[in-house]
Amino acid sequence: MNVFDAIKLRRSIRSFEDKPIEEEKLLRVLEAGRLAPSAKNRQEWRYVVVKNKELRRKIAVASNNQYFIAEAPVVIVGCATMVDYVLSGGQPAYTIDVTISMDHMTLQAVEEGLGTCWIGSYKENEVRKILNIPQEMRVVEIMPLGYPKFLPDPKPRKKLEEIAFYDTYKE
16 A cells, blocks of 8 residues: 555544454554654654553543543553754644654554544543653653444545645635
8 A cells, every 4th residue: 555545545443343453563553653753853752552451441531531442452642752842933843743653653554454543632641640651751642543343434625725825825
């Protein structure tokens, strides 16, 4: 599968089969994240790979009771170790870097026949406590990973001419 096909096939999956993920597939998903670029090559991401059913349930509760998260056989929690560096444009580097890394994982998951869902709604301090994540680190994303029960239809997208402008911004 080429990257563009993976991008077109990626969906937010909120219903997972009760089927474990083969270790080699999980490792390729994690490796895709590891190979992502980062500002100044800081590679500040860390992943907590959660397979334990009770911990997945607690994460689902800490994610505002999004119980489908616990259905996935694996939940990857993307964290940042260094949160002090701000890019010259004013954006904190860690949020961008961890997000790029996690998105690499979502695309590799598609290649592996797996599904993911971006979870940004959670109680960070509760997730830290559940997974023993140090206070100085930030939890950037929670990503359930597993075999989809079904592939939802694609969501409507804006036309390219509505979002891309050449040489100057236009209303």
